[in-house]
Amino acid sequence: MTLDLAQFHETFFEEGFEALGSMETALLKLSAGEPDAELINTIFRVAHSIKGGSATFGFADVAAFTHTLETLLDQLRSGQRHVHSNIVDVLLRSVDVLREMLSSTQRKQPVASAFTAGLHAQLQAIVKSSADGGASAPPVAAAIAVAAGSPAAAGEPAVPGWHIRLIPGPLMMEHGNDPLRMLRELASLGTLVTRVDAGKVPTLAELDPEECVLSWQMELRSDAERAAIDQIFEWAEGECTLSIEPMSPVVSTQAAASNAAPAPAGTATAPAASAAAVTAAAAAAAPDAPVTPAVASRAAAAAKLPSAPEAVRSAASEGGSIRVSIEKIDELLNSVGELVITQSVCSQLAALLEGRQADELRNALVQFERHMRSLQESVMRVRMLPIASIFNRFPRMIRDLGQRLGKKVELKMSGDQTELDKTVLEKIGDPLVHLVRNAVDHGIEMPDQRRAAGKDEQGKISLHAYHKGGNVIVEVSDDGAGLQRDKILAKARERGLVGADEELPDDKILNLIFAPGFSTVEVLSDVSGRGVGMDVVRRNINQIGGHVQLHSTPGKGSTVRIRLPLTLAILDGQLARVGREIYIVPIVSIVETIQIKRDQINSLAGKAELFRLRDEYIPIIRLYELFGIQADNTDLLNGLLMIVEADGKRVGLFVDELLSQQQVVIKSLETNFRQVTALAGATMLGDGRVALILDIPGVIVRYMDQPCRAEPAKEAA
Amino acid sequence: MAKDAQPTVDDALAEPRGRVILGASCTIHEGAAIKAHMLEQLARAGPYEIDGSAVERVDAAGVQLIVAFALDCLERGLEYVWKGRSETLEHAIELLSVGALLESPGAAGPPGAQ
Numbered sequence: 001m002t003l004d005l006a007q008f009h010e011t012f013f014e015e016g017f018e019a020l021g022s023m024e025t026a027l028l029k030l031s032a033g034e035p036d037a038e039l040i041n042t043i044f045r046v047a048h049s050i051k052g053g054s055a056t057f058g059f060a061d062v063a064a065f066t067h068t069l070e071t072l073l074d075q076l077r078s079g080q081r082h083v084h085s086n087i088v089d090v091l092l093r094s095v096d097v098l099r100e101m102l103s104s105t106q107r108k109q110p111v112a113s114a115f116t117a118g119l120h121a122q123l124q125a126i127v128k129s130s131a132d133g134g135a136s137a138p139p140v141a142a143a144i145a146v147a148a149g150s151p152a153a154a155g156e157p158a159v160p161g162w163h164i165r166l167i168p169g170p171l172m173m174e175h176g177n178d179p180l181r182m183l184r185e186l187a188s189l190g191t192l193v194t195r196v197d198a199g200k201v202p203t204l205a206e207l208d209p210e211e212c213v214l215s216w217q218m219e220l221r222s223d224a225e226r227a228a229i230d231q232i233f234e235w236a237e238g239e240c241t242l243s244i245e246p247m248s249p250v251v252s253t254q255a256a257a258s259n260a261a262p263a264p265a266g267t268a269t270a271p272a273a274s275a276a277a278v279t280a281a282a283a284a285a286a287p288d289a290p291v292t293p294a295v296a297s298r299a300a301a302a303a304k305l306p307s308a309p310e311a312v313r314s315a316a317s318e319g320g321s322i323r324v325s326i327e328k329i330d331e332l333l334n335s336v337g338e339l340v341i342t343q344s345v346c347s348q349l350a351a352l353l354e355g356r357q358a359d360e361l362r363n364a365l366v367q368f369e370r371h372m373r374s375l376q377e378s379v380m381r382v383r384m385l386p387i388a389s390i391f392n393r394f395p396r397m398i399r400d401l402g403q404r405l406g407k408k409v410e411l412k413m414s415g416d417q418t419e420l421d422k423t424v425l426e427k428i429g430d431p432l433v434h435l436v437r438n439a440v441d442h443g444i445e446m447p448d449q450r451r452a453a454g455k456d457e458q459g460k461i462s463l464h465a466y467h468k469g470g471n472v473i474v475e476v477s478d479d480g481a482g483l484q485r486d487k488i489l490a491k492a493r494e495r496g497l498v499g500a501d502e503e504l505p506d507d508k509i510l511n512l513i514f515a516p517g518f519s520t521v522e523v524l525s526d527v528s529g530r531g532v533g534m535d536v537v538r539r540n541i542n543q544i545g546g547h548v549q550l551h552s553t554p555g556k557g558s559t560v561r562i563r564l565p566l567t568l569a570i571l572d573g574q575l576a577r578v579g580r581e582i583y584i585v586p587i588v589s590i591v592e593t594i595q596i597k598r599d600q601i602n603s604l605a606g607k608a609e610l611f612r613l614r615d616e617y618i619p620i621i622r623l624y625e626l627f628g629i630q631a632d633n634t635d636l637l638n639g640l641l642m643i644v645e646a647d648g649k650r651v652g653l654f655v656d657e658l659l660s661q662q663q664v665v666i667k668s669l670e671t672n673f674r675q676v677t678a679l680a681g682a683t684m685l686g687d688g689r690v691a692l693i694l695d696i697p698g699v700i701v702r703y704m705d706q707p708c709r710a711e712p713a714k715e716a717a
Numbered sequence: 718m719a720k721d722a723q724p725t726v727d728d729a730l731a732e733p734r735g736r737v738i739l740g741a742s743c744t745i746h747e748g749a750a751i752k753a754h755m756l757e758q759l760a761r762a763g764p765y766e767i768d769g770s771a772v773e774r775v776d777a778a779g780v781q782l783i784v785a786f787a788l789d790c791l792e793r794g795l796e797y798v799w800k801g802r803s804e805t806l807e808h809a810i811e812l813l814s815v816g817a818l819l820e821s822p823g824a825a826g827p828p829g830a831q
Contacts (some may be wrong), residue, residue: 179744181776196814203792214777214784
């Protein structure tokens with residue numbers, strides 16, 4: 001009997017990606033402080049396990065790469081070679097390459113040899129070189145040349161260059177960033193060898209002509225500086241996934257200056273290390289040397305990070321789990337949702353019965369309800385994952401960004417075991433990445449600016465997650481330059497967002513950076529430029545029922561506070577009646593509810609109706625008109641106005657009556673019927689009736705789309 | 718266009734029924750129109766021909782549409798030939814490295830630059 005190993009491939013890939021995440025985390029801790037034997041063992045085990053799995057399944061490229069990696073790690077583990085910051089750099093890049101290799105193998109695509117060969121050669125060169133730079137060892141640069149088959153091996157000068165990987169994001173081309181232009185400009189810097197990945201091109205009918213689904217891997221043979229390449233992609237920052245790695249053993253002067261430890265004189269590797277073109281491998285393989293100031297500062301930062309044993313404990317506590325597909329859990333959750341509804345129907349029917357047995361039935365139903373709630377919460381918890389799965393990507397990102405920008409940044413994280421529904425987690429990843437990138441890129445000042453401002457030259461970014469009032473709060477804070485209200489206000493006036501003489505409170509001025517199109521670099525170049533894409537951040541968070549707040553103090557820093565629902569499967573809703581229909585309004589969107597007085601109503605040119613709420617005018621949306629249903633009354637004075645807010649806009653929903661507030665199980669309209677603008681879903685009430693759940697941003701869009709309402713209401717909203 | 722230097726449609730296919738004719742501008746701005754034109758032609762029975770000889774302006778969005786068209790043909794086993802490619806288009810195809818994807822299965826030979 002033959003065993004079909006293919007059935008285990010997916011598990012291998014899933015576990016492989018997870019293990020690489022652990023390896024990256026461990027490496028970042030390793031880079032920041034004294035090497036810990038257990039930490040190195042953890043890293044070694046990951047490489048060993050991936051090597052074993054890939055060899056078993058016949059993934060020869062992965063097996064060969066991890067074999068070399070494992071050998072290097074074994075040298076570190078046995079003390080034959082000492083941990084050095086440059087070794088850590090190479091190991092971190094190995095994690096990237098392994099991810100890429102696993103990803104290609106998973107997609108059954110060939111592994112991009114150009115992407116992996118350079119680093120594999122570097123690893124081999126390091127492994128073969130003398131660990132402590134003994135005189136008998138071959139020069140590292142020569143070892144690299146032989147391993148890589150580079151021109152240097154044949155006595156030709158090594159050609160420097162860059163590995164570049166470009167994966168355009170969905171909006172990149174739409175925003176005017178044309179990959180063709182980028183590739184053309186790259187080609188002008190030297191010899192460009194390009195490899196396209198067209199694996200994501202859908203059928204022509206499904207292709208969005210404005211979205212780039214092609215991606216490219218390139219080898220640029222050129223002596224161009226990193227800055228010249230960065231400049232080409234400058235405008236596409238945040239709109240694509242981009243990696244730029246030195247192709248040959250040459251590293252940038254910045255990296256060399258900050259990372260390369262001087263080799264002791266008289267060793268075979270010394271010439272390579274002292275040459276103008278310092279090779280990464282040479283620097284990495286150089287013997288332990290006196291700690292440079294840069295390394296010392298890293299060590300200082302390490303003291304503030306969790307210790308290695310803590311990391312091991314944390315890893316151990318993650319054991320004892322089984323893998324269950326998300327579809328199965330969703331089915332389970334759906335069934336529980338149906339049970340909750342059925343139980344509610346039973347309770348309502350039982351309320352109508354009389355007699356002793358009816359009392360017993362009601363008592364039993366109360367218990368039933370309790371057990372149902374408990375079951376529902378348990379199933380919900382199964383879908384919950386710690387936010388650490390998102391937070392874990394930031395140490396590496398901040399490290400790389402800091403190196404690239406020449407900034408010193410310390411990251412503090414807390415509450416990373418705070419749990420959120422998997423769906424919510426998936427949706428907040430990109431907005432959080434955007435906020436953290438902005439904080440590093442634009443919030444934290446350059447070291448000299450910080451010194452001049454009397455601050456520690458190392459900036460601080462903190463990520464903090466915690467529970468509050470049934471929600472999860474995630475805060476991204478920095479101690480950078482903060483936002484400057486005067487510049488924001490001036491730009492808003494220039495763009496006509498604020499009247500020339502109009503005065504706004506500080507919080508409203510800061511919130512202007514969330515306005516679409518407000519975010520261009522020149523707007524806030526000397527402030528922070530953090531307007532870039534902030535409208536998208538807020539929209540994404542609002543779409544999942546969350547809320548974004550911004551606080552900033554000039555010179556002291558900024559904090560973005562995100563309030564998130566624990567789950568997207570259930571919702572805290574306010575039931576509102578309009579005629580015979582019941583609508584559910586998400587409580588998170590409700591600002592207040594008001595009984596309307598005649599003098600608070602204004603009409604604009606006989607079209608839109610506005611409600612004067614203190615010092616602002618708010619469009620009135622008559623829900624019965626919006627949905628074309630019969631209302632009990634059409635006189636605004638006889639109903640209620642629910643003031644709701646979304647995307648920074650406030651509107652008043654005119655309803656007949658408010659009913660109870662309750663937690664409802666959301667049923668997707670898209671799955672069961674079709675997507676309807678202004679509706680987020682439906683639910684079944686205890687009496688068996690179906691109630692529609694309002695999507696407040698959609699309600700506003702639908703209202704604005706009514707031709708007679710649009711213009712005046714837009715001005716007011 | 719040096720027509721006599723090109724492999725003609727007749728050389729490769731007896732009777733193309735769908736003709737994709739790319740205009741002077743083949744960019745994201747014309748993307749929706751080009752896609753509609755391509756879909757319209759794809760709705761006809763093959764074989765097809767693509768004429769890119771008039772293209773003066775092109776970007777990645779334009780080239781990506783051509784790739785999607787070519788892959789559709791490939792997937793459905795339909796033949797197409799290039800009637801011609803302008804120098805601009807040829808250069809873009811080369812830079813974006815999609816030449817191999819656009820090798821027409823029905824062509825007698827590679828289309829030369831115009």
